[in-house]
Amino acid sequence: MSVSNQGDKLRIIYQLLFDLATGRRIIDLDLTTLDDDYDAILLTLLEQGERIRKLVLEQGMVPPYASFQHLNQFVFVLDNHYRIVDFNFTVVERLKYTSEAIQSLLFETLLDDSSKLVWNALLEQVNAETHFFVTTELLFLTSDGFKLPLFCTVSNSLVNQLVFVITVKVFLKDTPFLKSIPSAITEKVKAEVAVIENVHAYILEHLDAPLPSLKSLALLFGSEEHKIRNGFREHYHTSVYQFYQDERLKKAYLLIMQTDLPLKEIAYQCGFGMYLNFYKAFRKKYGFSPSVLSRK
Structure with a gap:
Protein backbone atom coordinates (compact mmCIF):
# COMPACT_ATOMS: atom_id res chain seq x y z
CA MET A 1 0.00 0.00 0.00
CA GLN A 59 -32.29 -8.02 -2.31
CA GLY A 60 -33.40 -5.33 -4.74
CA MET A 61 -32.55 -2.50 -2.34
CA VAL A 62 -30.23 0.46 -2.48
CA PRO A 63 -27.76 0.50 0.46
CA PRO A 64 -29.15 2.89 3.10
CA TYR A 65 -27.46 6.26 3.38
CA ALA A 66 -27.24 7.85 6.83
CA SER A 67 -27.02 11.57 6.32
CA PHE A 68 -26.26 14.26 8.87
CA GLN A 69 -29.32 15.02 10.90
CA HIS A 70 -27.83 18.22 12.16
CA LEU A 71 -24.59 19.76 13.30
CA ASN A 72 -24.96 20.98 16.85
CA GLN A 73 -22.75 23.81 18.01
CA PHE A 74 -22.01 23.78 21.74
CA VAL A 75 -21.15 27.22 23.11
CA PHE A 76 -19.89 28.01 26.62
CA VAL A 77 -18.95 31.47 27.85
CA LEU A 78 -16.65 31.47 30.89
CA ASP A 79 -15.50 34.23 33.21
CA ASN A 80 -11.85 34.74 34.14
CA HIS A 81 -12.21 32.08 36.86
CA TYR A 82 -13.53 29.64 34.23
CA ARG A 83 -17.03 29.55 35.63
CA ILE A 84 -19.88 29.21 33.15
CA VAL A 85 -21.69 32.54 32.75
CA ASP A 86 -23.59 31.75 29.56
CA PHE A 87 -24.31 28.86 27.17
CA ASN A 88 -26.62 27.94 24.32
CA PHE A 89 -29.60 25.57 24.18
CA THR A 90 -27.57 22.71 22.68
CA VAL A 91 -25.58 22.47 25.92
CA VAL A 92 -28.77 21.94 27.92
CA GLU A 93 -30.28 19.58 25.35
CA ARG A 94 -27.23 17.34 24.88
CA LEU A 95 -25.74 17.30 28.38
CA LYS A 96 -29.23 16.97 29.89
CA TYR A 97 -28.68 19.44 32.73
CA THR A 98 -31.12 22.17 33.64
CA SER A 99 -30.06 25.74 32.92
CA GLU A 100 -30.02 26.43 36.64
CA ALA A 101 -27.68 23.50 37.27
CA ILE A 102 -25.15 24.69 34.70
CA GLN A 103 -25.19 28.40 35.49
CA SER A 104 -22.09 29.47 37.48
CA LEU A 105 -20.56 25.96 37.52
CA LEU A 106 -16.84 25.62 37.13
CA PHE A 107 -16.44 24.41 33.55
CA GLU A 108 -14.34 21.42 34.58
CA THR A 109 -17.27 20.13 36.66
CA LEU A 110 -18.86 18.94 33.41
CA LEU A 111 -15.78 16.93 32.42
CA ASP A 112 -14.68 13.35 32.97
CA ASP A 113 -11.74 12.99 35.39
CA SER A 114 -9.29 12.30 32.56
CA SER A 115 -10.39 15.44 30.74
CA LYS A 116 -10.10 17.53 33.89
CA LEU A 117 -6.35 16.85 33.71
CA VAL A 118 -6.31 17.90 30.06
CA TRP A 119 -8.31 21.04 30.85
CA ASN A 120 -6.04 22.09 33.71
CA ALA A 121 -2.94 21.51 31.57
CA LEU A 122 -4.52 23.66 28.85
CA LEU A 123 -5.21 26.43 31.37
CA GLU A 124 -1.56 26.49 32.38
CA GLN A 125 -0.73 27.02 28.72
CA VAL A 126 -3.29 29.73 27.98
CA ASN A 127 -2.78 31.63 31.21
CA ALA A 128 0.71 32.47 30.01
CA GLU A 129 -0.61 34.03 26.80
CA THR A 130 -2.36 37.34 26.19
CA HIS A 131 -4.44 35.90 23.39
CA PHE A 132 -4.99 32.21 22.75
CA PHE A 133 -6.84 29.93 20.35
CA VAL A 134 -6.36 26.22 20.99
CA THR A 135 -8.24 23.05 20.10
CA THR A 136 -8.39 19.90 22.19
CA GLU A 137 -10.66 16.89 22.73
CA LEU A 138 -12.60 16.82 25.99
CA LEU A 139 -14.86 14.15 27.42
CA PHE A 140 -18.07 15.57 28.87
CA LEU A 141 -20.36 13.81 31.34
CA THR A 142 -24.10 14.07 30.83
CA SER A 143 -26.38 14.30 33.83
CA ASP A 144 -27.38 10.65 33.40
CA GLY A 145 -23.78 9.41 33.37
CA PHE A 146 -23.01 9.06 29.66
CA LYS A 147 -19.70 10.26 28.24
CA LEU A 148 -19.74 12.62 25.25
CA PRO A 149 -16.40 13.26 23.48
CA LEU A 150 -16.15 16.65 21.78
CA PHE A 151 -13.38 18.54 20.01
CA CYS A 152 -13.38 21.98 21.60
CA THR A 153 -11.94 25.27 20.49
CA VAL A 154 -10.94 27.47 23.44
CA SER A 155 -10.26 31.16 22.88
CA ASN A 156 -10.41 34.42 24.77
CA SER A 157 -12.17 37.67 24.01
CA LEU A 158 -10.21 40.61 22.64
CA VAL A 159 -12.24 43.19 24.58
CA ASN A 160 -12.91 41.62 27.99
CA GLN A 161 -11.89 38.74 30.24
CA LEU A 162 -14.35 36.20 28.91
CA VAL A 163 -13.30 32.78 27.58
CA PHE A 164 -15.21 30.93 24.86
CA VAL A 165 -15.42 27.15 24.48
CA ILE A 166 -17.05 26.17 21.19
CA THR A 167 -17.47 22.80 19.52
CA VAL A 168 -19.56 21.11 16.85
CA LYS A 169 -21.03 17.63 17.14
CA VAL A 170 -22.28 15.81 14.05
CA PHE A 171 -25.36 13.67 14.59
CA LEU A 172 -26.54 11.10 12.10
CA LYS A 173 -30.20 10.50 11.50
CA ASP A 174 -31.39 6.92 11.56
CA THR A 175 -31.95 5.73 8.02
CA PRO A 176 -33.79 2.42 7.64
CA PHE A 177 -33.86 0.40 4.46
CA LEU A 178 -36.32 2.54 2.57
CA LYS A 179 -37.60 -0.06 0.12
CA SER A 180 -39.27 -3.31 1.04
CA ILE A 181 -37.99 -6.47 -0.58
CA PRO A 182 -40.02 -7.27 -3.73
CA SER A 183 -41.55 -10.73 -3.99
CA ALA A 184 -39.46 -11.63 -7.02
CA ILE A 185 -35.96 -10.21 -7.36
CA THR A 186 -35.17 -9.95 -11.06
CA GLU A 187 -32.03 -8.91 -12.86
CA LYS A 188 -33.94 -5.87 -14.07
CA VAL A 189 -34.69 -4.80 -10.49
CA LYS A 190 -31.04 -5.29 -9.51
CA ALA A 191 -29.90 -3.22 -12.50
CA GLU A 192 -32.31 -0.39 -11.66
CA VAL A 193 -31.26 -0.14 -8.02
CA ALA A 194 -27.60 -0.29 -9.05
CA VAL A 195 -28.21 2.76 -11.25
CA ILE A 196 -29.77 4.67 -8.34
CA GLU A 197 -26.81 3.81 -6.11
CA ASN A 198 -24.38 4.90 -8.82
CA VAL A 199 -26.19 8.23 -9.27
CA HIS A 200 -26.08 8.73 -5.50
CA ALA A 201 -22.33 8.01 -5.39
CA TYR A 202 -21.71 10.26 -8.41
CA ILE A 203 -23.40 13.21 -6.71
CA LEU A 204 -21.34 12.79 -3.53
CA GLU A 205 -18.13 12.64 -5.57
CA HIS A 206 -18.96 15.77 -7.60
CA LEU A 207 -20.31 18.24 -5.05
CA ASP A 208 -17.84 20.83 -6.35
CA ALA A 209 -19.46 20.86 -9.79
CA PRO A 210 -22.89 21.87 -11.10
CA LEU A 211 -25.46 19.09 -10.96
CA PRO A 212 -26.11 17.55 -14.40
CA SER A 213 -29.69 17.48 -15.62
CA LEU A 214 -31.73 14.32 -15.17
CA LYS A 215 -31.44 13.80 -18.91
CA SER A 216 -27.63 13.95 -18.69
CA LEU A 217 -27.58 11.60 -15.69
CA ALA A 218 -29.82 9.17 -17.56
CA LEU A 219 -27.46 9.18 -20.54
CA LEU A 220 -24.42 8.83 -18.27
CA PHE A 221 -25.79 5.77 -16.46
CA GLY A 222 -27.74 4.19 -19.31
CA SER A 223 -31.15 4.73 -17.75
CA GLU A 224 -34.24 6.92 -18.19
CA GLU A 225 -35.10 10.25 -16.56
CA HIS A 226 -38.28 9.05 -14.86
CA LYS A 227 -36.57 5.96 -13.47
CA ILE A 228 -33.84 8.05 -11.86
CA ARG A 229 -36.30 10.68 -10.59
CA ASN A 230 -38.77 8.18 -9.12
CA GLY A 231 -36.17 5.67 -7.97
CA PHE A 232 -34.12 8.26 -6.12
CA ARG A 233 -37.16 9.59 -4.30
CA GLU A 234 -38.35 6.07 -3.46
CA HIS A 235 -35.04 4.99 -1.98
CA TYR A 236 -33.79 8.22 -0.40
CA HIS A 237 -37.06 10.09 0.27
CA THR A 238 -35.81 13.24 -1.45
CA SER A 239 -35.28 14.56 -4.95
CA VAL A 240 -31.98 14.34 -6.79
CA TYR A 241 -31.55 18.11 -6.68
CA GLN A 242 -32.49 18.47 -3.00
CA PHE A 243 -30.02 15.76 -2.06
CA TYR A 244 -27.28 17.52 -4.02
CA GLN A 245 -28.16 20.87 -2.43
CA ASP A 246 -28.23 19.49 1.13
CA GLU A 247 -24.96 17.58 0.77
CA ARG A 248 -22.96 20.47 -0.66
CA LEU A 249 -24.23 22.81 2.05
CA LYS A 250 -23.18 20.28 4.71
CA LYS A 251 -19.80 20.04 3.03
CA ALA A 252 -19.56 23.84 3.18
CA TYR A 253 -20.49 23.82 6.88
CA LEU A 254 -17.68 21.40 7.69
CA LEU A 255 -15.15 23.31 5.56
CA ILE A 256 -16.02 26.52 7.41
CA MET A 257 -15.58 24.83 10.79
CA GLN A 258 -12.46 22.84 9.96
CA THR A 259 -10.43 25.12 7.67
CA ASP A 260 -9.41 28.74 7.32
CA LEU A 261 -10.34 28.92 3.63
CA PRO A 262 -12.08 32.16 2.59
CA LEU A 263 -15.86 31.81 2.43
CA LYS A 264 -15.88 32.60 -1.29
CA GLU A 265 -13.40 29.78 -1.93
CA ILE A 266 -15.56 27.38 0.11
CA ALA A 267 -18.61 28.41 -1.91
CA TYR A 268 -16.69 27.68 -5.11
CA GLN A 269 -15.49 24.29 -3.84
CA CYS A 270 -19.09 23.38 -3.07
CA GLY A 271 -20.33 24.09 -6.57
CA PHE A 272 -21.65 27.63 -6.15
CA GLY A 273 -20.59 29.92 -8.98
CA MET A 274 -21.73 33.04 -7.10
CA TYR A 275 -21.17 33.72 -3.40
CA LEU A 276 -24.58 35.40 -3.07
CA ASN A 277 -26.32 32.18 -4.14
CA PHE A 278 -24.28 30.24 -1.57
CA TYR A 279 -25.07 32.79 1.15
CA LYS A 280 -28.82 32.62 0.49
CA ALA A 281 -28.90 28.81 0.33
CA PHE A 282 -26.79 28.43 3.49
CA ARG A 283 -28.93 30.90 5.43
CA LYS A 284 -32.14 29.21 4.28
CA LYS A 285 -30.92 25.78 5.43
CA TYR A 286 -29.29 26.68 8.76
CA GLY A 287 -31.05 29.89 9.76
CA PHE A 288 -27.85 31.94 10.03
CA SER A 289 -25.18 33.28 7.70
CA PRO A 290 -21.88 31.44 7.01
CA SER A 291 -19.85 34.17 8.69
CA VAL A 292 -21.52 33.48 12.06
CA LEU A 293 -19.71 30.14 12.43
CA SER A 294 -16.50 30.08 14.43
CA ARG A 295 -13.50 29.32 12.24
CA LYS A 296 -10.64 26.90 12.91
Whole structure:
Protein backbone atom coordinates (compact mmCIF):
# COMPACT_ATOMS: atom_id res chain seq x y z
CA MET A 1 0.00 0.00 0.00
CA SER A 2 1.30 3.46 -0.85
CA VAL A 3 0.40 4.99 2.53
CA SER A 4 3.37 4.40 4.79
CA ASN A 5 2.47 6.43 7.88
CA GLN A 6 0.62 4.33 10.46
CA GLY A 7 -1.30 7.37 11.69
CA ASP A 8 -2.58 7.97 8.16
CA LYS A 9 -3.61 4.33 7.91
CA LEU A 10 -5.57 4.61 11.15
CA ARG A 11 -7.39 7.64 9.80
CA ILE A 12 -8.30 5.69 6.66
CA ILE A 13 -9.52 2.78 8.80
CA TYR A 14 -11.83 5.08 10.76
CA GLN A 15 -13.03 6.67 7.53
CA LEU A 16 -13.85 3.23 6.14
CA LEU A 17 -15.74 2.33 9.33
CA PHE A 18 -17.71 5.57 9.01
CA ASP A 19 -18.43 4.81 5.36
CA LEU A 20 -19.65 1.32 6.26
CA ALA A 21 -21.87 2.67 9.04
CA THR A 22 -23.46 5.37 6.88
CA GLY A 23 -23.83 3.44 3.64
CA ARG A 24 -21.32 5.41 1.60
CA ARG A 25 -19.52 3.82 -1.31
CA ILE A 26 -16.25 2.30 -0.10
CA ILE A 27 -13.19 3.95 -1.60
CA ASP A 28 -10.79 1.91 -3.72
CA LEU A 29 -7.34 1.28 -2.25
CA ASP A 30 -4.30 -0.44 -3.74
CA LEU A 31 -3.80 -3.43 -1.44
CA THR A 32 -1.92 -5.76 -3.76
CA THR A 33 0.75 -6.00 -1.05
CA LEU A 34 0.14 -6.11 2.69
CA ASP A 35 2.91 -4.45 4.68
CA ASP A 36 1.51 -4.69 8.21
CA ASP A 37 -1.54 -5.35 10.39
CA TYR A 38 -3.04 -2.00 9.36
CA ASP A 39 -3.15 -3.13 5.73
CA ALA A 40 -4.75 -6.42 6.78
CA ILE A 41 -7.52 -4.55 8.60
CA LEU A 42 -8.02 -2.27 5.60
CA LEU A 43 -8.31 -5.24 3.26
CA THR A 44 -10.87 -6.89 5.56
CA LEU A 45 -12.98 -3.73 5.68
CA LEU A 46 -12.88 -3.34 1.90
CA GLU A 47 -13.88 -6.96 1.34
CA GLN A 48 -16.68 -6.85 3.89
CA GLY A 49 -17.95 -3.52 2.55
CA GLU A 50 -18.19 -4.93 -0.97
CA ARG A 51 -19.83 -8.08 0.36
CA ILE A 52 -22.47 -6.07 2.23
CA ARG A 53 -23.12 -3.94 -0.85
CA LYS A 54 -23.66 -6.99 -3.07
CA LEU A 55 -25.97 -8.65 -0.54
CA VAL A 56 -28.11 -5.53 -0.31
CA LEU A 57 -28.30 -5.12 -4.08
CA GLU A 58 -29.26 -8.77 -4.46
CA GLN A 59 -32.29 -8.02 -2.31
CA GLY A 60 -33.40 -5.33 -4.74
CA MET A 61 -32.55 -2.50 -2.34
CA VAL A 62 -30.23 0.46 -2.48
CA PRO A 63 -27.76 0.50 0.46
CA PRO A 64 -29.15 2.89 3.10
CA TYR A 65 -27.46 6.26 3.38
CA ALA A 66 -27.24 7.85 6.83
CA SER A 67 -27.02 11.57 6.32
CA PHE A 68 -26.26 14.26 8.87
CA GLN A 69 -29.32 15.02 10.90
CA HIS A 70 -27.83 18.22 12.16
CA LEU A 71 -24.59 19.76 13.30
CA ASN A 72 -24.96 20.98 16.85
CA GLN A 73 -22.75 23.81 18.01
CA PHE A 74 -22.01 23.78 21.74
CA VAL A 75 -21.15 27.22 23.11
CA PHE A 76 -19.89 28.01 26.62
CA VAL A 77 -18.95 31.47 27.85
CA LEU A 78 -16.65 31.47 30.89
CA ASP A 79 -15.50 34.23 33.21
CA ASN A 80 -11.85 34.74 34.14
CA HIS A 81 -12.21 32.08 36.86
CA TYR A 82 -13.53 29.64 34.23
CA ARG A 83 -17.03 29.55 35.63
CA ILE A 84 -19.88 29.21 33.15
CA VAL A 85 -21.69 32.54 32.75
CA ASP A 86 -23.59 31.75 29.56
CA PHE A 87 -24.31 28.86 27.17
CA ASN A 88 -26.62 27.94 24.32
CA PHE A 89 -29.60 25.57 24.18
CA THR A 90 -27.57 22.71 22.68
CA VAL A 91 -25.58 22.47 25.92
CA VAL A 92 -28.77 21.94 27.92
CA GLU A 93 -30.28 19.58 25.35
CA ARG A 94 -27.23 17.34 24.88
CA LEU A 95 -25.74 17.30 28.38
CA LYS A 96 -29.23 16.97 29.89
CA TYR A 97 -28.68 19.44 32.73
CA THR A 98 -31.12 22.17 33.64
CA SER A 99 -30.06 25.74 32.92
CA GLU A 100 -30.02 26.43 36.64
CA ALA A 101 -27.68 23.50 37.27
CA ILE A 102 -25.15 24.69 34.70
CA GLN A 103 -25.19 28.40 35.49
CA SER A 104 -22.09 29.47 37.48
CA LEU A 105 -20.56 25.96 37.52
CA LEU A 106 -16.84 25.62 37.13
CA PHE A 107 -16.44 24.41 33.55
CA GLU A 108 -14.34 21.42 34.58
CA THR A 109 -17.27 20.13 36.66
CA LEU A 110 -18.86 18.94 33.41
CA LEU A 111 -15.78 16.93 32.42
CA ASP A 112 -14.68 13.35 32.97
CA ASP A 113 -11.74 12.99 35.39
CA SER A 114 -9.29 12.30 32.56
CA SER A 115 -10.39 15.44 30.74
CA LYS A 116 -10.10 17.53 33.89
CA LEU A 117 -6.35 16.85 33.71
CA VAL A 118 -6.31 17.90 30.06
CA TRP A 119 -8.31 21.04 30.85
CA ASN A 120 -6.04 22.09 33.71
CA ALA A 121 -2.94 21.51 31.57
CA LEU A 122 -4.52 23.66 28.85
CA LEU A 123 -5.21 26.43 31.37
CA GLU A 124 -1.56 26.49 32.38
CA GLN A 125 -0.73 27.02 28.72
CA VAL A 126 -3.29 29.73 27.98
CA ASN A 127 -2.78 31.63 31.21
CA ALA A 128 0.71 32.47 30.01
CA GLU A 129 -0.61 34.03 26.80
CA THR A 130 -2.36 37.34 26.19
CA HIS A 131 -4.44 35.90 23.39
CA PHE A 132 -4.99 32.21 22.75
CA PHE A 133 -6.84 29.93 20.35
CA VAL A 134 -6.36 26.22 20.99
CA THR A 135 -8.24 23.05 20.10
CA THR A 136 -8.39 19.90 22.19
CA GLU A 137 -10.66 16.89 22.73
CA LEU A 138 -12.60 16.82 25.99
CA LEU A 139 -14.86 14.15 27.42
CA PHE A 140 -18.07 15.57 28.87
CA LEU A 141 -20.36 13.81 31.34
CA THR A 142 -24.10 14.07 30.83
CA SER A 143 -26.38 14.30 33.83
CA ASP A 144 -27.38 10.65 33.40
CA GLY A 145 -23.78 9.41 33.37
CA PHE A 146 -23.01 9.06 29.66
CA LYS A 147 -19.70 10.26 28.24
CA LEU A 148 -19.74 12.62 25.25
CA PRO A 149 -16.40 13.26 23.48
CA LEU A 150 -16.15 16.65 21.78
CA PHE A 151 -13.38 18.54 20.01
CA CYS A 152 -13.38 21.98 21.60
CA THR A 153 -11.94 25.27 20.49
CA VAL A 154 -10.94 27.47 23.44
CA SER A 155 -10.26 31.16 22.88
CA ASN A 156 -10.41 34.42 24.77
CA SER A 157 -12.17 37.67 24.01
CA LEU A 158 -10.21 40.61 22.64
CA VAL A 159 -12.24 43.19 24.58
CA ASN A 160 -12.91 41.62 27.99
CA GLN A 161 -11.89 38.74 30.24
CA LEU A 162 -14.35 36.20 28.91
CA VAL A 163 -13.30 32.78 27.58
CA PHE A 164 -15.21 30.93 24.86
CA VAL A 165 -15.42 27.15 24.48
CA ILE A 166 -17.05 26.17 21.19
CA THR A 167 -17.47 22.80 19.52
CA VAL A 168 -19.56 21.11 16.85
CA LYS A 169 -21.03 17.63 17.14
CA VAL A 170 -22.28 15.81 14.05
CA PHE A 171 -25.36 13.67 14.59
CA LEU A 172 -26.54 11.10 12.10
CA LYS A 173 -30.20 10.50 11.50
CA ASP A 174 -31.39 6.92 11.56
CA THR A 175 -31.95 5.73 8.02
CA PRO A 176 -33.79 2.42 7.64
CA PHE A 177 -33.86 0.40 4.46
CA LEU A 178 -36.32 2.54 2.57
CA LYS A 179 -37.60 -0.06 0.12
CA SER A 180 -39.27 -3.31 1.04
CA ILE A 181 -37.99 -6.47 -0.58
CA PRO A 182 -40.02 -7.27 -3.73
CA SER A 183 -41.55 -10.73 -3.99
CA ALA A 184 -39.46 -11.63 -7.02
CA ILE A 185 -35.96 -10.21 -7.36
CA THR A 186 -35.17 -9.95 -11.06
CA GLU A 187 -32.03 -8.91 -12.86
CA LYS A 188 -33.94 -5.87 -14.07
CA VAL A 189 -34.69 -4.80 -10.49
CA LYS A 190 -31.04 -5.29 -9.51
CA ALA A 191 -29.90 -3.22 -12.50
CA GLU A 192 -32.31 -0.39 -11.66
CA VAL A 193 -31.26 -0.14 -8.02
CA ALA A 194 -27.60 -0.29 -9.05
CA VAL A 195 -28.21 2.76 -11.25
CA ILE A 196 -29.77 4.67 -8.34
CA GLU A 197 -26.81 3.81 -6.11
CA ASN A 198 -24.38 4.90 -8.82
CA VAL A 199 -26.19 8.23 -9.27
CA HIS A 200 -26.08 8.73 -5.50
CA ALA A 201 -22.33 8.01 -5.39
CA TYR A 202 -21.71 10.26 -8.41
CA ILE A 203 -23.40 13.21 -6.71
CA LEU A 204 -21.34 12.79 -3.53
CA GLU A 205 -18.13 12.64 -5.57
CA HIS A 206 -18.96 15.77 -7.60
CA LEU A 207 -20.31 18.24 -5.05
CA ASP A 208 -17.84 20.83 -6.35
CA ALA A 209 -19.46 20.86 -9.79
CA PRO A 210 -22.89 21.87 -11.10
CA LEU A 211 -25.46 19.09 -10.96
CA PRO A 212 -26.11 17.55 -14.40
CA SER A 213 -29.69 17.48 -15.62
CA LEU A 214 -31.73 14.32 -15.17
CA LYS A 215 -31.44 13.80 -18.91
CA SER A 216 -27.63 13.95 -18.69
CA LEU A 217 -27.58 11.60 -15.69
CA ALA A 218 -29.82 9.17 -17.56
CA LEU A 219 -27.46 9.18 -20.54
CA LEU A 220 -24.42 8.83 -18.27
CA PHE A 221 -25.79 5.77 -16.46
CA GLY A 222 -27.74 4.19 -19.31
CA SER A 223 -31.15 4.73 -17.75
CA GLU A 224 -34.24 6.92 -18.19
CA GLU A 225 -35.10 10.25 -16.56
CA HIS A 226 -38.28 9.05 -14.86
CA LYS A 227 -36.57 5.96 -13.47
CA ILE A 228 -33.84 8.05 -11.86
CA ARG A 229 -36.30 10.68 -10.59
CA ASN A 230 -38.77 8.18 -9.12
CA GLY A 231 -36.17 5.67 -7.97
CA PHE A 232 -34.12 8.26 -6.12
CA ARG A 233 -37.16 9.59 -4.30
CA GLU A 234 -38.35 6.07 -3.46
CA HIS A 235 -35.04 4.99 -1.98
CA TYR A 236 -33.79 8.22 -0.40
CA HIS A 237 -37.06 10.09 0.27
CA THR A 238 -35.81 13.24 -1.45
CA SER A 239 -35.28 14.56 -4.95
CA VAL A 240 -31.98 14.34 -6.79
CA TYR A 241 -31.55 18.11 -6.68
CA GLN A 242 -32.49 18.47 -3.00
CA PHE A 243 -30.02 15.76 -2.06
CA TYR A 244 -27.28 17.52 -4.02
CA GLN A 245 -28.16 20.87 -2.43
CA ASP A 246 -28.23 19.49 1.13
CA GLU A 247 -24.96 17.58 0.77
CA ARG A 248 -22.96 20.47 -0.66
CA LEU A 249 -24.23 22.81 2.05
CA LYS A 250 -23.18 20.28 4.71
CA LYS A 251 -19.80 20.04 3.03
CA ALA A 252 -19.56 23.84 3.18
CA TYR A 253 -20.49 23.82 6.88
CA LEU A 254 -17.68 21.40 7.69
CA LEU A 255 -15.15 23.31 5.56
CA ILE A 256 -16.02 26.52 7.41
CA MET A 257 -15.58 24.83 10.79
CA GLN A 258 -12.46 22.84 9.96
CA THR A 259 -10.43 25.12 7.67
CA ASP A 260 -9.41 28.74 7.32
CA LEU A 261 -10.34 28.92 3.63
CA PRO A 262 -12.08 32.16 2.59
CA LEU A 263 -15.86 31.81 2.43
CA LYS A 264 -15.88 32.60 -1.29
CA GLU A 265 -13.40 29.78 -1.93
CA ILE A 266 -15.56 27.38 0.11
CA ALA A 267 -18.61 28.41 -1.91
CA TYR A 268 -16.69 27.68 -5.11
CA GLN A 269 -15.49 24.29 -3.84
CA CYS A 270 -19.09 23.38 -3.07
CA GLY A 271 -20.33 24.09 -6.57
CA PHE A 272 -21.65 27.63 -6.15
CA GLY A 273 -20.59 29.92 -8.98
CA MET A 274 -21.73 33.04 -7.10
CA TYR A 275 -21.17 33.72 -3.40
CA LEU A 276 -24.58 35.40 -3.07
CA ASN A 277 -26.32 32.18 -4.14
CA PHE A 278 -24.28 30.24 -1.57
CA TYR A 279 -25.07 32.79 1.15
CA LYS A 280 -28.82 32.62 0.49
CA ALA A 281 -28.90 28.81 0.33
CA PHE A 282 -26.79 28.43 3.49
CA ARG A 283 -28.93 30.90 5.43
CA LYS A 284 -32.14 29.21 4.28
CA LYS A 285 -30.92 25.78 5.43
CA TYR A 286 -29.29 26.68 8.76
CA GLY A 287 -31.05 29.89 9.76
CA PHE A 288 -27.85 31.94 10.03
CA SER A 289 -25.18 33.28 7.70
CA PRO A 290 -21.88 31.44 7.01
CA SER A 291 -19.85 34.17 8.69
CA VAL A 292 -21.52 33.48 12.06
CA LEU A 293 -19.71 30.14 12.43
CA SER A 294 -16.50 30.08 14.43
CA ARG A 295 -13.50 29.32 12.24
CA LYS A 296 -10.64 26.90 12.91
